[in-house]
Amino acid sequence: MSDLGFTVEVFQNEFLPAGGSDVNAIVTVTSPDSGQPQQPTGAGAAEIIIIDCSGSMGAPQSKIVEARAATSAAIDAIRDGVAFAIIAGTERARPVFPADGRLAQAGGASRAEAKRAVADLRPGGGTAIGQWLRLAGQMFGSFPSELRHAILLTDGKDEHETPADLDAAIRASEGMFSCDCRGVGTDWVVSELRKVSTALLGTVDIVPDPSGLAADFAAMMAKAMGKQLADVSLRVWTPQRASVRFVKQVAPTVEDLTSRRGPAGPQAGDYPTGAWGGAESRDYHVCVQVTPGTVGQEMLAARVSLVVGADVLGQGLVRAVWTDDEALSTRINSQVAHYTGQAELAQAIQDGLEARKRGDEDAATARLGRAVALAAQSGNEDTAKLLAKVVDVVDAASGTVRLKRTVDDADEMALDTRSTKTVRTRK
Amino acid sequence: MTAEPPTVPIRPVAGQPAEPAPVPAETPALSSPEPPTVPIEAVTGDSAAVTLPPATRPCPACGQPVFADENYCQACRAPMTEEAAAEPAAGAVVGGTPVDAAAWRQSGAVCGTCGSGPIDADGYCEACGTKAPSGRDHEETDLLVLAGVSDRGLRHFRNEDAMALGATQAAGGPVAVAVVCDGVSSSGRPDEASLAAARAALGVLLAAAEDGQDLAEASTRAAHEAQQAVKVLAGPPGSTPPSEAPSATFVSAVVTATGVTVCWLGDSRAYWLDESAPAQLTTDDSVAAALVTAGIMSEEEALASPNAHVVTGWLGADDSGTAPHVCTFQPPGPGVVMVCSDGLWNYQPDAAGLAERALPAARTSPLAAARELVEFANDSGGHDNITVVLVPFPPAGPLPAGPHDVTRELTP
Ligand SMILES: [Zn+2]
Numbered sequence: 001m002s003d004l005g006f007t008v009e010v011f012q013n014e015f016l017p018a019g020g021s022d023v024n025a026i027v028t029v030t031s032p033d034s035g036q037p038q039q040p041t042g043a044g045a046a047e048i049i050i051i052d053c054s055g056s057m058g059a060p061q062s063k064i065v066e067a068r069a070a071t072s073a074a075i076d077a078i079r080d081g082v083a084f085a086i087i088a089g090t091e092r093a094r095p096v097f098p099a100d101g102r103l104a105q106a107g108g109a110s111r112a113e114a115k116r117a118v119a120d121l122r123p124g125g126g127t128a129i130g131q132w133l134r135l136a137g138q139m140f141g142s143f144p145s146e147l148r149h150a151i152l153l154t155d156g157k158d159e160h161e162t163p164a165d166l167d168a169a170i171r172a173s174e175g176m177f178s179c180d181c182r183g184v185g186t187d188w189v190v191s192e193l194r195k196v197s198t199a200l201l202g203t204v205d206i207v208p209d210p211s212g213l214a215a216d217f218a219a220m221m222a223k224a225m226g227k228q229l230a231d232v233s234l235r236v237w238t239p240q241r242a243s244v245r246f247v248k249q250v251a252p253t254v255e256d257l258t259s260r261r262g263p264a265g266p267q268a269g270d271y272p273t274g275a276w277g278g279a280e281s282r283d284y285h286v287c288v289q290v291t292p293g294t295v296g297q298e299m300l301a302a303r304v305s306l307v308v309g310a311d312v313l314g315q316g317l318v319r320a321v322w323t324d325d326e327a328l329s330t331r332i333n334s335q336v337a338h339y340t341g342q343a344e345l346a347q348a349i350q351d352g353l354e355a356r357k358r359g360d361e362d363a364a365t366a367r368l369g370r371a372v373a374l375a376a377q378s379g380n381e382d383t384a385k386l387l388a389k390v391v392d393v394v395d396a397a398s399g400t401v402r403l404k405r406t407v408d409d410a411d412e413m414a415l416d417t418r419s420t421k422t423v424r425t426r427k
Numbered sequence: 428m429t430a431e432p433p434t435v436p437i438r439p440v441a442g443q444p445a446e447p448a449p450v451p452a453e454t455p456a457l458s459s460p461e462p463p464t465v466p467i468e469a470v471t472g473d474s475a476a477v478t479l480p481p482a483t484r485p486c487p488a489c490g491q492p493v494f495a496d497e498n499y500c501q502a503c504r505a506p507m508t509e510e511a512a513a514e515p516a517a518g519a520v521v522g523g524t525p526v527d528a529a530a531w532r533q534s535g536a537v538c539g540t541c542g543s544g545p546i547d548a549d550g551y552c553e554a555c556g557t558k559a560p561s562g563r564d565h566e567e568t569d570l571l572v573l574a575g576v577s578d579r580g581l582r583h584f585r586n587e588d589a590m591a592l593g594a595t596q597a598a599g600g601p602v603a604v605a606v607v608c609d610g611v612s613s614s615g616r617p618d619e620a621s622l623a624a625a626r627a628a629l630g631v632l633l634a635a636a637e638d639g640q641d642l643a644e645a646s647t648r649a650a651h652e653a654q655q656a657v658k659v660l661a662g663p664p665g666s667t668p669p670s671e672a673p674s675a676t677f678v679s680a681v682v683t684a685t686g687v688t689v690c691w692l693g694d695s696r697a698y699w700l701d702e703s704a705p706a707q708l709t710t711d712d713s714v715a716a717a718l719v720t721a722g723i724m725s726e727e728e729a730l731a732s733p734n735a736h737v738v739t740g741w742l743g744a745d746d747s748g749t750a751p752h753v754c755t756f757q758p759p760g761p762g763v764v765m766v767c768s769d770g771l772w773n774y775q776p777d778a779a780g781l782a783e784r785a786l787p788a789a790r791t792s793p794l795a796a797a798r799e800l801v802e803f804a805n806d807s808g809g810h811d812n813i814t815v816v817l818v819p820f821p822p823a824g825p826l827p828a829g830p831h832d833v834t835r836e837l838t839p
């Protein structure tokens with residue numbers, strides 16, 4: 001990204017009725033296409049792969065076998081010159097390669113050595129994900145690099161530390177590195193891994209069959225290698241006597257960033273967006289509450305910019321215009337409506353699955369029914385298919401559903417982890 | 428009449444014009460968001476009284492008087508711009524000097540709404556976010572032979588009206604040309620449509636007047652050129668849906684020593700104003716006018732009906748199917764031709780009422796009179812953009828030497 005010109009587009013209905021105070025906008029941010037093959041960034045990038053080596057990884061044996069193969073595939077996808085390391089996780093964390101707990105520079109020899117070390121991994125021991133994160137943080141800290149990314153694989157519950165231990169480790173890792181999390185099989189806990197991936201600006205997904213791991217790891221690593229700019233923040237300026245109601249990423253997935261606000265000078269806050277690759281596009285829903293102006297007045301309700309340190313990479317303006325023309329003020333922007341629906345869809349799925357676990361069948365049926373209707377309305381076919389594995393759909397349009405008596409655990413977990421995936425709509 | 432210099436300003440300016448000391452912002456008459464009201468008698472009784480006090484010039488953003496030694500407006504805080512060198516056709520002036528974000532920054536003036544924030548590069552207050560007055564919010568043009576004022580009004584967030592004024596010397600004497608267009612709010616980019624249309628028509632009419640062409644024919648051609656200019660905004664056919672096609676109303680007046688040629692499409696109007704036989708020279712292309720013509724309603728009832736302001740004729744890519752109307756008019760004697768948008772006549776539709784407000788000031792000080800009419804419309808509610816151009820008849824020199832905007836040169 002030699003040219004750091006991000007494009008920032010704002011989609012909104014700026015017209016508010018007299019007394020109106022809530023300003024909604026969808027902000028689409030697109031990074032520039034570097035237009036050339038990826039250049040090795042050398043010391044700019046660092047990768048750590050964290051492999052669960054707890055005893056359960058040996059049952060069935062295919063889990064550890066496939067995890068070793070997947071790690072090797074990921075190692076092959078690391079660009080020359082990138083610093084990397086492998087961590088084995090149990091109730092403790094152990095550097096597997098390099099064994100001295102530092103980072104190695106990727107090259108033919110170091111890759112071969114790393115793969116030999118990975119081939120020797122044997123299952124045995126417990127699970128303490130917080131320990132794994134802490135070691136990764138230390139190792140990243142030992143090496144100056146801008147793009148710090150980890151892949152974390154587990155197959156089980158975080159049972160050899162307290163939830164508070166895990167939370168503290170996550171907090172200590174925030175801003176240190178980003179982390180994509182994968183759960184293999186169905187014995188791990190979606191909410192635990194989501195906590196990690198959300199805080200560390202990564203993804204979470206299920207790999208139900210160990211044989212799918214290698215392809216998934218290679219793809220994840222390829223994507224990580226495409227990242228070129230780290231620690232990008234979405235900066236939101238608002239006028240005096242205004243407040244940010246929420247800032248959510250809404251595409252490609254729903255992530256509520258509201259509570260992640262950091263200080264950025266008077267009347268402004270920074271929301272972390274992590275690292276960006278070339279020609280990458282994400283949508284954000286920004287909702288600001290302003291002090292109503294008089295009819296005929298125009299106000300800048302928010303200035304939304306993409307920043308790295310002191311550099312502004314691009315910006316867009318969210319406006320508010322008060323009018324007594326109802327034809328203008330009652331219009332709902334199609335992008336705002338669409339993503340409001342997508343965010344509600346994700347919430348309805350999570351609520352519904354939660355209710356189902358509690359045994360509250362009425363609530364589960366109502367919420368999952370709502371999700372089916374929203375998925376159908378918005379054309380979110382992937383989510384509709386996942387929902388159809390958990391409920392019998394009687395009428396998608398009205399959201400009439402029946403809970404399935406028996407549901408495959410993997411299907412339920414897939415629906416849970418992928419509930420935040422959204423679809424885009426025509427601009 | 429008095430031999431002493433006038434001491435009554437046309438609007439209540441706090442402080443003494445003789446001592447142009449800076450006025451504190453908290454002075455009620457100037458810090459009020461509502462334009463100060465002026466008793467109409469103050470301007471009708473004594474024509475000398477309408478001369479702007481020499482120590483002030485109008486704010487380019489809101490029109491309020493600003494003392495000569497102040498570099499920003501006490502009412503809206505807009506910076507006073509240096510005269511910008513525009514290069515329109517000889518004798519033609521389109522609008523005034525816009526106040527843009529750069530002017531705000533350069534002047535260091537602060538926001539008129541919160542009184543604290545500087546104005547950012549995008550034209551918004553850095554503290555309270557309010558958009559600073561700018562561009563076409565308020566424009567004044569004075570060519571002496573004729574003058575016009577265009578204003579955003581109080582209820583719209585931008586000015587979608589546009590005016591283009593010109594004056595030239597023809598074989599038969601000076602000729603004044605006025606064009607007013609009102610962008611149709613329900614269309615796309617109405618502000619651009621009106622400006623493009625007004626500018627295009629002015630060029631055609633000035634050239635025709637200089638060449639001694641038939642002015643009725645030239646007016647139809649000007650309306651056609653204006654139509655083309657608006658069509659261009661819509662891009663190639665099919666690129667803009669018909670409902671989004673930019674469109675605008677149109678009215679032009681060419682005033683020579685012997686007569687007036689008026690051309691219009693839509694509900695912007697031309698009037699003849701004098702003391703004995705004031706008259707409306709145009710007939711609206713609107714639902715209200717059709718109802719009145721058909722004898723279904725009285726004018727008053729029709730204007731109050733919900734669709735009264737739906738126009739049935741306009742310029743735009745989505746051709747209204749109505750051809751522009753042309754009429755010529757031989758004034759019975761001296762008077763004033765007024766061209767205006769509905770933002771004014773909504774509050775005073777009949778010619779006699781308008782004549783009473785505008786005369787006699789409009790005969791000798793068309794700019795001051797146009798300001799008064801705009802202020803009257805704002806005092807009446809300012810629900811729409813307001814544009815008023817006044818042309819004293821017969822047009823009398825001196826003509827401006829070239830592209831010229833005397834509103835920035837009112838200092839003695
Ligand atoms: Zn002003």
Ligand SMILES: [Zn+2]
Binds near residue numbers: 541
């Ligand atoms: Zn302000």
